[in-house]
Amino acid sequence: IxxxxxxxxxxxxxxxxxxxxxxxxxxxxxxxxxxxxxxxxxxxxxxxxxxxxxxxxxxxxxxxxxxxxxxxxxxxxxxxxxxxxxxxxxxxxxxxxxxxxxxxxxxxxxxxxxxxxxxxxxxxxxxxxxxxxxxxxxxxxxxxxxxxxxxxxxxxxxxxxxxxxxxxxxxxxxxxxxxxxxxxxxxxxxxxxxxxxxxxxxxxxxxAMDSVNSWGPYLYQTGLLDDAGLSAVNKAAAATQASVDAGDWVKATNRWSLTEKPSNVDFYNILAPHHATSALRSHRNISALVAPDLAYAIHVDAYQADPLDTLMNGYVKNYLGIPASVTWGGQSNDVFNAQSGDFMxxxxxxxxxxxxxxxxxxxxxxxxxxxxxxxxxxxxxxxxxxxxxxxxxxxxxxxxxxxxxxxxxxxxxxxxxxxxxxxxxxxxxxxxxxxxxxxxxxxxx
Missing domain, CATH: 3.40.50.1820 (Alpha/Beta hydrolase fold, catalytic domain)
Incomplete structure (x- = not known):
């Protein structure tokens, strides 16, 4: 080493x-x-x-x-x-x-x-x-x-x-x-x-599937889905489960990302959106994205809000003496995609x-x-x-x-x-x- x-x-x-x-x-x-x-x-x-x-x-x-x-x-x-x-x-x-x-x-x-x-x-x-x-x-x-x-x-x-x-x-x-x-x-x-x-x-x-399969009932019982929404989430979860059962792990990751589309629900806290800007940006661009980039945009991007990106690639990077060629978070999307076959x-x-x-x-x-x-x-x-x-x-x-x-x-x-x-x-x-x-x-x- x-x-x-x-x-x-x-x-x-x-x-x-x-x-x-x-x-x-x-x-x-x-x-x-x-x-x-x-x-x-x-x-x-x-x-x-x-x-x-x-x-x-x-x-x-x-x-x-x-x-x-x-x-x-x-x-x-x-x-x-x-x-x-x-x-x-x-x-x-x-x-x-x-x-x-x-x-x-x-x-x-x-x-x-x-x-x-x-x-x-x-x-x-x-x-x-x-x-x-x-x-x-x-x-x-x-x-x-x-x-x-x-x-x-x-x-x-x-x-x-x-x-x-x-x-x-x-x-x-x-x-x-x-x-x-x-x-x-x-x-x-x-x-x-x-x-x-x-x-x-x-x-x-x-x-992963124990989470995905419980999303519909959980959201329904907390009043965040109606009957039609419950049916849609459960259908998407079933499709994801089918890919898992078939051992098609990359497809399972892609289908998982499409399951995460209930409107106006923050996946990190159902009562208080923590990443409103990122979430809105993700949903605006949702039709232009394909999984697993969709999953990245909703999840990893949400971890890295704009003020944090500014802090890390400015003051913190200079303070720590990070190599100039390294951008904080610049390779995160590639990290997620490389794990797509193991993610689920x-x-x-x-x-x-x-x-x-x-x-x-x-x-x-x-x-x-x-x-x-x-x-x-x-x-x-x-x-x-x-x-x-x-x-x-x-x-x-x-x-x-x-x-x-x-x-x-x-x-x-x-x-x-x-x-x-x-x-x-x-x-x-x-x-x-x-x-x-x-x-x-x-x-x-």
Whole structure:
């Protein structure tokens, strides 16, 4: 692995934000790892900062290292996850009081290669399946820990969102029993000595069809579809299921994208559109797009709103010293398209393998999410072969609170090393919608 650290010294005038600060206000480190020929992956570490310690939670000791994996595939963790969900600064570079850096060191990786500031110098270097993504992630983490060996003893957790949940499963155990690239298997073999303690699969794309097949009933029961709309969504879902059953995975991805056309519904939060501009732009151009570009426009494009693009390709790019030839997010569409043959494949077996390792496995989901709705999550969990599944499903869930005496923030079930959390008043982007409760959940994990 060739590990390249790019310049950390910023020279020149800082971009001035009306209400914001600068990246000089937080302590971070960053670099590139050449994981394969023509494949260059970017990581950005934000160190634990006690000034962000939540007043309602005790300090964690030892301090964990928390890896955040974004969705898409093709969305940028260093951009969206960092500045719009859980990093120390928001889009205006103002302080985010619910930053995860109050609990641990937070590591963002632009993954798969081609997302965010990660890039390929040859189109043949894009990953096409989960095993390849996992191989690259092991390589980039080896490069990261070569730079920060002092963090090797710290507990390590992989926290994910959306397609990042599918990636997170693979990173921990591999998508098949024969996978050579999992973190856990590398640890068992003594070739990757990190202190991996668990993973959180947030609104995870674990079983695509369980989500798709539940969209119609979910929208109908929440009053967002009438009878005709329910029939149309169910018909499109059935067509997608037929492609899955036939093993035509690329066609399944294309048909999936055409299922996502209920008018005036935000797929990330059914009550509060988070990306109105992107959503409107996508629907205006819907007739001119063909899948999987349609799926990219609705999902990856929505992660990367115009203000974020301006920030990342302006001030942030200059501050970090990113190569001039690299455009943040410039290859994201290609990343999605390269994964189109793997996108709809379920990884329920992988979750079973993950539970069998004994590490902590947490599934959490936003109540108001549609793209990965909670009913769909419950459907795939019932397909696990875990020996205690029946006992787990039969138990009552427990109300959970960020603050005792306040409104319920969510519910949880826990048994052995497996947990499920329902997060109330949150959509797909749980840390952005329910920041304080998410800190409580993360601390509990």
């Amino acid at each position: 060739k590990h390249t650290i790019i310049s950390h010294t910023y020279s020149g005038s800082l971009c001035v934000f009306t209400n914001g600060g600068s990246l000089d206000d937080v302590k971070s480190d960053w670099g590139y790892v050449d994981v394969r020929q023509d494949a260059h992956m970017f990581w950005w570490l934000f160190f634990h900062d006690t000034s962000y310690q939540p007043s309602f939670l005790p300090t964690l000791d030892p301090v964990p290292v928390i890896l955040w994996l974004q969705g898409g595939p093709g969305a940028s963790g260093t951009g969206y996850g960092n500045f719009e969900e859980l990093g120390p600064l928001d889009l205006d570079l103002n302080r985010r009081e619910t930053s995860w850096t109050g609990l641990g060191h937070v590591l963002f990786v632009d993954n798969p290669v081609g997302s965010g500031f990660s890039y390929v110098s040859n189109s043949n270097a894009y990953t096409t399946d989960i095993d390849q993504i996992a191989a690259d992630m092991v390589s980039v983490l080896k490069g990261f820990y070569a730079t920060h060996p002092e963090l090797l003893p710290n507990p390590f957790y992989i926290m994910c969102e959306s397609y990042g949940g599918k990636i997170g499963c693979s990173n921990c155990t591999g998508t098949q029993l024969t996978s050579k690239y999992s973190h856990f298997q590398e640890m068992e073999a003594g070739t990757f000595n990190i202190n991996l303690q668990g993973t959180g699969l947030g609104d995870g794309w674990i079983s 494949k379920p990884v329920i077996l992988t979750v079973d393998q993950l539970i069998d390792t004994g590490m902590k496995v947490v599934v959490y989901n936003g109540q108001l999410d549609l793209i990965v709705d909670t009913p769909g999550q419950e459907m795939w969990m019932k397909k696990l072969s875990w020996g205690r599944l029946g006992e787990f499903m039969a138990q009552d869930f427990t109300p959970m609170y960020a603050y005792q005496g306040q409104d319920t923030g969510g519910f949880s079930k826990k048994m052995d090393n497996f947990e499920f959390w329902w997060v109330l008043k949150a959509g797909h982007m749980v840390p952005a919608d329910a920041g304080e409760f998410t800190l409580y959940m993360l601390h509990d994990i």
